Amino acid sequence: MRFATLKNGTLDGRLVLVSSCSQRAVDVAPLAPSLLAALQQWDALEPALRVLAAALETGTAPGAFPFDPALCSAPLPRSPQWLDASAFLNHGRLMERAFNTPPIPHFDTIPVMYQGASDDFLGPCDDVPMPSEADGIDFEGEFGVVCGPVPMGVTPEAALASVRLIVQINDWSLRALGPHEMKTGFGFLQAKPSTSFAPLAVTPDELGDAWQGGRVHLRLHVESNGQWFGHPHGGEMNFGFGQLIAHAARTRRLTAGTIVGSGTVSNQSRDAGSACLAERRVIEILDEGAAKTPFMRYGDAVRMQARWPDGREGPFGAVHQRVVAAGADVAEGR
Structure with a gap:
């Protein structure tokens, strides 16, 4: 899986999954509001995240949109350490x-x-x-x-x-x-x-x-x-x-x-x-x-x-x- 965080005016940004070709992305918000939140619940969320990533690859992920790295913050805009x-x-x-x-x-x-x-x-x-x-x-x-x-x-x-x-x-x-x-x-x-x-x-x-x-x-x-x-x-x-x-x-x-x-x-x-x-x-x-x-x-x-x-x-x-x-x-x- 490939994660990115888009700037949206908040401290932790908008978490998305990105396709292997780096052309498409899909919002992860229904599963986790941020990458840090996803990491804190990784074992529970990983299966659903992989299902969403697979759907993005096959073009069946609902709400997929073009990915632009220029709109990204750091994947983790802030970290515990x-x-x-x-x-x-x-x-x-x-x-x-x-x-x-x-x-x-x-x-x-x-x-x-x-x-x-x-x-x-x-x-x-x-x-x-x-x-x-x-x-x-x-x-x-x-x-x-x-x-x-x-x-x-x-x-x-x-x-x-x-x-x-x-x-x-x-x-x-x-x-x-x-x-x-x-x-x-x-x-x-x-x-x-x-x-x-x-x-x-x-x-x-x-x-x-x-x-x-x-x-x-x-x-x-x-x-x-x-x-x-x-x-x-x-x-x-x-x-x-x-x-x-x-x-x-x-x-x-x-x-x-x-x-x-x-x-x-x-x-x-x-x-x-x-x-x-x-x-x-x-x-x-x-x-x-x-x-x-x-x-x-x-x-x-x-x-x-x-x-x-x-x-x-x-x-x-x-x-x-x-x-x-x-x-x-x-x-x-x-």
Whole structure:
């Protein structure tokens, strides 16, 4: 099944199911008013949701209408919890060099994760307001999962069974603010603005063989201002999502609707390019002695879309966003 949420002026939006061709949608309101509500009642609702999804595929769903991703919010416009990891060790090690921070102990055996803001996610085509170009505006392409309830102390194997949906993410970062916040020991706050999501959240079966070992085995194609930037493969993830969820739930329960991110998709091969500007800048420093690629400025755009191995558009749809200036009162800190 493929879910999307249309903007309708409410905090949680209008939940719809979307056809496999991404051309048609049908309202889910008779079953659940929002995706969060559906996740909270998943076991009871899933059979009826699958019946409705099947009717949409055969063209027999009553009230079906054309689907337009430009009208979408994030699939979950807000979530009980947003946890983001750094599960691609190649990216993490490059970032250590970027920020000149000491190596993290046990980095290759214990996942690194922070808790981000989950009250104001952005949709796939929303403009992204930023207070200052001097903050080092950066995109970060990654994958994520949306969980059902997860008990404290769950094993990685059992944790993987809690995955209800898979999503594609653009986790915005302000690189100039990150080093100070990391050094405080309290984690990210201002360095992590609202996170963006591709329009569709899909059940694991929609990925077929591309969902293996708790990893998304697809390339994430990234364009910056219309130019190829990278197509790293999600299968190179060092910690699978079962391990990440278990790490998050070691000392607490996770409620339905919790989102866990992979961190920036990153491959060791330089031919794969990158999914964020900071990584490319570090590679330029290592290879050429200086960073040449600038961070984003107002008016710059980024596009991200996972694709199937044969080049077809992938299951999540595309994130296509433009950075804009926030209001003057925000930029001046009022």
